[in-house]
Amino acid sequence: MSAFNAVDDEREIDRDEFTPGLEPQPTWCPGCGDFGVLKALKQALPEVGKTPEEVLTVTGIGCSGKLNSYLDTYGFHTIHGRSLPVARAAKLANPGVEVIAAGGDGDGYGIGGNHTMHTARENHDMTYIVFNNEIFGLTKGQTSPTSPKGHKSKTQPHGNTKTPIRPLSLALTSGATYVARTAAVNPNQAKEIIKEAIEHDGFAHIDFLTQCPTWNKDARQYVPYIDVQESDDYDFDTSSRREAQEMMTKTEEALYEGEVLTGRYYVDDESVSYQQQKQDIGEMPTEPLAERYFDDDYEWERSYDLLDRHK
Amino acid sequence: MTDDDLIWRVSGGSGDGIDSTSQNFAKALMRSGLNIFTHRHYPSRIRGGHTYVEIRASNDDVRSRGDGYNFLLALGDSFARNPKENAYYGNEELKPLSENLDDLNEGGVIVYDTGLLDEDDVAELDLEERAEENDWHLYPMDLREIAKEHGREVMRNTAGVAATAALLDMDLQHIKEIMTEAMSGDILDANVTILEDTYEDVKENTEMTHDLRAPTGEYESEQALLSGSNAIAYGAIDAGCRFIAGYPMTPWTDVFTIMSQNLPEMGGISEQVEDEIAAAALAVGASHNGAKAMSGSSGGGFALMSEPLGLAEQTETPLVLVEAMRAGPSTGMPTKPEQADLEHVLYTSQGDSQRVVFAPGNIREAYEQTRKAFEIAWDYQIPAILVYDQKLGGENTNVDVEFFNREPAPDLGSTLTEEELLEAAHDDSGKFKRFQHDPEENFEGVPEGVSPRSLPGQQAGRFLASGNEHNPMGHISEDPDNRVAQMDRRKRKKEAIRAELDEDSQQTYFGPEEAEYGILTWGSSQGAVKEAVDRLNENGHSVKALSVSDMMPYPVAEVTEWLESVDEAMVVEMNATAQFRGLTQKELGRFGDKLTSLLKYNGNPFEPAEVVEGFEANVNGGDTSDLQAQVRIEPAAGD
Numbered sequence: 001m002s003a004f005n006a007v008d009d010e011r012e013i014d015r016d017e018f019t020p021g022l023e024p025q026p027t028w029c030p031g032c033g034d035f036g037v038l039k040a041l042k043q044a045l046p047e048v049g050k051t052p053e054e055v056l057t058v059t060g061i062g063c064s065g066k067l068n069s070y071l072d073t074y075g076f077h078t079i080h081g082r083s084l085p086v087a088r089a090a091k092l093a094n095p096g097v098e099v100i101a102a103g104g105d106g107d108g109y110g111i112g113g114n115h116t117m118h119t120a121r122e123n124h125d126m127t128y129i130v131f132n133n134e135i136f137g138l139t140k141g142q143t144s145p146t147s148p149k150g151h152k153s154k155t156q157p158h159g160n161t162k163t164p165i166r167p168l169s170l171a172l173t174s175g176a177t178y179v180a181r182t183a184a185v186n187p188n189q190a191k192e193i194i195k196e197a198i199e200h201d202g203f204a205h206i207d208f209l210t211q212c213p214t215w216n217k218d219a220r221q222y223v224p225y226i227d228v229q230e231s232d233d234y235d236f237d238t239s240s241r242r243e244a245q246e247m248m249t250k251t252e253e254a255l256y257e258g259e260v261l262t263g264r265y266y267v268d269d270e271s272v273s274y275q276q277q278k279q280d281i282g283e284m285p286t287e288p289l290a291e292r293y294f295d296d297d298y299e300w301e302r303s304y305d306l307l308d309r310h311k
Numbered sequence: 312m313t314d315d316d317l318i319w320r321v322s323g324g325s326g327d328g329i330d331s332t333s334q335n336f337a338k339a340l341m342r343s344g345l346n347i348f349t350h351r352h353y354p355s356r357i358r359g360g361h362t363y364v365e366i367r368a369s370n371d372d373v374r375s376r377g378d379g380y381n382f383l384l385a386l387g388d389s390f391a392r393n394p395k396e397n398a399y400y401g402n403e404e405l406k407p408l409s410e411n412l413d414d415l416n417e418g419g420v421i422v423y424d425t426g427l428l429d430e431d432d433v434a435e436l437d438l439e440e441r442a443e444e445n446d447w448h449l450y451p452m453d454l455r456e457i458a459k460e461h462g463r464e465v466m467r468n469t470a471g472v473a474a475t476a477a478l479l480d481m482d483l484q485h486i487k488e489i490m491t492e493a494m495s496g497d498i499l500d501a502n503v504t505i506l507e508d509t510y511e512d513v514k515e516n517t518e519m520t521h522d523l524r525a526p527t528g529e530y531e532s533e534q535a536l537l538s539g540s541n542a543i544a545y546g547a548i549d550a551g552c553r554f555i556a557g558y559p560m561t562p563w564t565d566v567f568t569i570m571s572q573n574l575p576e577m578g579g580i581s582e583q584v585e586d587e588i589a590a591a592a593l594a595v596g597a598s599h600n601g602a603k604a605m606s607g608s609s610g611g612g613f614a615l616m617s618e619p620l621g622l623a624e625q626t627e628t629p630l631v632l633v634e635a636m637r638a639g640p641s642t643g644m645p646t647k648p649e650q651a652d653l654e655h656v657l658y659t660s661q662g663d664s665q666r667v668v669f670a671p672g673n674i675r676e677a678y679e680q681t682r683k684a685f686e687i688a689w690d691y692q693i694p695a696i697l698v699y700d701q702k703l704g705g706e707n708t709n710v711d712v713e714f715f716n717r718e719p720a721p722d723l724g725s726t727l728t729e730e731e732l733l734e735a736a737h738d739d740s741g742k743f744k745r746f747q748h749d750p751e752e753n754f755e756g757v758p759e760g761v762s763p764r765s766l767p768g769q770q771a772g773r774f775l776a777s778g779n780e781h782n783p784m785g786h787i788s789e790d791p792d793n794r795v796a797q798m799d800r801r802k803r804k805k806e807a808i809r810a811e812l813d814e815d816s817q818q819t820y821f822g823p824e825e826a827e828y829g830i831l832t833w834g835s836s837q838g839a840v841k842e843a844v845d846r847l848n849e850n851g852h853s854v855k856a857l858s859v860s861d862m863m864p865y866p867v868a869e870v871t872e873w874l875e876s877v878d879e880a881m882v883v884e885m886n887a888t889a890q891f892r893g894l895t896q897k898e899l900g901r902f903g904d905k906l907t908s909l910l911k912y913n914g915n916p917f918e919p920a921e922v923v924e925g926f927e928a929n930v931n932g933g934d935t936s937d938l939q940a941q942v943r944i945e946p947a948a949g950d
């Protein structure tokens with residue numbers, strides 16, 4: 001008997017179930033790329049058999065952080081940069097819950113960059129979507145860690161002198177076992193990539209290009225885009241770390257030259273998730289910890305039985 | 312203190328095994344029927360640097376350091392960085408002897424290892440002369456040579472313990488028992504040989520000039536020797552905590568380590584993570600998803616937890632944090648105790664703070680208040696913080712084993728089951744009303760202001776948790792009416808918590824019920840105050856003490872009543888700015904002219920005599936010219 005019957009619920013799911021009654025219409029600006037992420041998620045979740053109540057969407061702060069206001073699942077809208085530590089603990093406490101973390105490029109590559117590195121390295125079984133609009137949206141258009149060199153903003157009026165973060169390479173070198181880039185303007189690819197990420201056994205990092213027409217006017221709308229898997233111009237093995245790295249470098253540089261490359265870059269099919277590894281060495285229970293608190297028959301261990309060492 | 316107390320100090324270099332030697336000797340003394348209290352002094356270094364542990368063993372129920380001490384086993388610092396030169400840091404090798412002389416009481420005994428301590432260096436200390444003046448009894452012994460002869464040089468600690476036992480006329484039985492439990496094979500054999508031979512040798516060949524002997528005692532029930540950090544960890548385990556996340560930092564690391572070593576065997580989870588922001592955020596995430604979770608740190612690490620702490624407050628996520636204070640500001644003195652993070656813990660994080668803070672004053676309180684912190688946190692959906700310090704965390708004392716024989720309390724408090732959720736209120740689209748304005752009207756038996764919660768994965772429990780202000784379903788809302796309703800409800804919880812705590816006070820009272828003067832204190836200064844009150848009354852003063860544990864919500868009624876019953880009160884705390892006195896005045900809004908302060912912030916905890924002297928100076932109009940120790944008196948605000 002489980003205390004969490006939404007987990008693995010096999011019923012038919014309609015994508016409208018993911019639209020909340022209270023905020024059915026997101027308040028993002030017209031033409032904002034964030035709509036694309038929302039739409040792709042609403043399509044992907046029913047297709048992988050997930051109901052709203054077995055999904056936990058954990059977001060940071062930013063325009064992107066509003067995702068779970070408009071996606072009706074269990075949601076945790078945390079603080080700027082901290083979606084990942086909250087999300088990964090959720091997965092440790094109750095592994096049956098499908099955990100999706102999301103936030104902006106400032107959130108995940110700037111203020112929360114340390115968590116991105118470490119959550120990837122630990123290979124937690126979860127999906128992480130970074131809404132990469134190359135700008136701070138919510139705080140009105142300041143330079144972000146992915147803003148191109150030379151980009152002018154109110155806080156860097158003479159242009160950005162910093163080299164932008166390489167999101168795909170960062171994820172790969174940190175230890176993510178699934179790394180992809182997609183774009184809001186490509187909803188079908190986005191949906192498929194999200195499905196793969198959810199089903200992947202380990203940390204799946206999606207760098208999601210989301211145009212911000214309000215503050216990033218001179219930025220491209222990320223069209224035309226090229227799917228590296230579908231294009232004849234590119235041929236590389238996504239299971240090879242070395243080939244993936246090379247392709248990522250090319251992709252990251254191409255973006256600043258106006259060429260939008262997207263697709264899967266690295267997929268480790270042999271990935272063993274952190275939770276699994278922890279269970280294998282006896283550092284995590286095989287029954288979800290959260291269930292234990294509802295089990296009236298569980299014999300709780302007591303400190304009284306640990307006292308021999310102190311006598 | 313009774314004159315019969317043994318206060319034994321073993322000193323050496325960091326890395327010389329002082330901790331384990333003293334731990335075993337303390338256990339042996341406990342097994343012989345004595346009450347134990349230990350105090351640990353160590354530098355922020357791994358190898359080298361003067362360190363000592365002091366063990367007070369008594370027939371009385373001692374809960375503090377004594378005044379000074381009466382037996383020194385000086386092993387010498389074998390890892391000293393400037394063994395010979397008098398560099399900036401002085402002659403480090405000699406420090407285990409030279410640094411400990413000032414506190415040694417009249418009639419005291421000194422055993423020092425001539426194998427390590429150079430006789431010429433020792434001569435420079437004028438030891439003989441000082442011994443004469445103070446009636447000290449010197450027993451230089453080449454412990455290193457003895458150890459080398461029978462086993463290995465590093466076993467000189469054992470030779471030192473044997474010499475101690477012989478000079479104190481103690482039986483070796485318990486010491487041997489403990490060795491047998493801890494070691495085996497050749498190592499054990501060599502140690503036992505060293506122990507027995509040294510013991511015999513000292514007994515036969517040493518002319519004993521001192522009077523000091525080990526006291527004897529007897530218990531009515533079995534005892535366990537444990538530290539404040541143990542007590543906190545065990546309180547957490549018994550409260551059903553099975554998730555901890557942390558990042559090492561002295562002195563909080565002790566609790567983190569004890570939990571990490573025990574949780575896997577209990578099907579729990581411990582996570583060492585990238586920083587303290589993550590640590591606190593993981594605890595929030597685990598709690599949000601159904602685990603009883605905790606995290607903690609010391610000063611600087613706790614500063615990093617400020618934002619996740621606020622998130623827990625605003626999302627009403629149950630959480631327990633511990634804050635192990637050390638001397639600040641900034642990196643301060645990492646291995647020295649201080650009670651200067653009170654304001655930090657009470658107010659850090661933006662907005663009106665919405666948390667519970669307890670400051671246990673001794674090891675039993677540490678256990679009980681940790682359990683209470685979990686209970687309150689999960690019943691009221693609020694973060695609860697235990698603030699303690701390096702002193703309480705590191706000191707060991709004996710506790711009746713049966714004290715721990717209690718029912719575990721893993722209950723998730725105001726968390727609903729799926730059946731209950733199906734019955735509860737939802738909005739039109741099926742979202743659960745997780746943050747109701749008036750939950751009292753819809754749920755029976757929940758504490759005031761508490762809106763019961765659901766957990767991800769439960770059917771019919773979907774909601775949004777947000778650090779933004781939110782409406783009943785959790786949606787972000789800046790509507791003024793909703794804001795006031797939510798804020799008022801969260802405030803109601805705190806009032807209800809105060810009322811619940813008032814039913815069974817966590818404050819501790821010492822001394823006669825009727826007294827002229829009061830000593831008010833908090834946290835780990837309790838032990839020294841308790842003993843000082845006994846002595847002051849013996850000296851003819853009329854004094855009682857109140858040791859406060861509830862820092863937030865503050866026990867206004869209780870402290871007011873107590874303060875009204877005395878003419879004047881002195882507030883004893885280990886910091887430079889009288890933080891607890893400030894809190895008390897702020898909470899009570901009066902008594903400014905009644906409260907003076909006795910402050911100490913030199914890195915060492917109060918000794919009872921310092922409180923006695925400070926009190927006497929205070930009563931005599933604040934004349935501090937006679938005060939020996941580095942304490943400061945702060946006059947009352949109205950003076």
Ligand SMILES: Cc1ncc(C[n+]2csc(CCOP(=O)(O)OP(=O)(O)O)c2C)c(N)n1
Pocket residue numbers: 061062063064065080103104105106107108131133135136137138139144
């Ligand atoms: C600790 C902290 N610092 C700063 C802010 C203000 N802030 C909110 S969102 C944001 C940046 C948003 O940029 P991004 O993460 O890229 O998200 P976007 O709005 O572009 O989706 C900042 C600086 C904050 N909320 N918290």
Ligand code: SF4
Pocket residue numbers: 027028029031032033034063064133137138211212213214215
């Ligand atoms: S500011 Fe930019 S990112 Fe934010 S909602 Fe508007 S378009 Fe989207």
Ligand SMILES: [Mg+2]
Pocket residue numbers: 062104105106131132133134135136137144
């Ligand atoms: Mg952005």
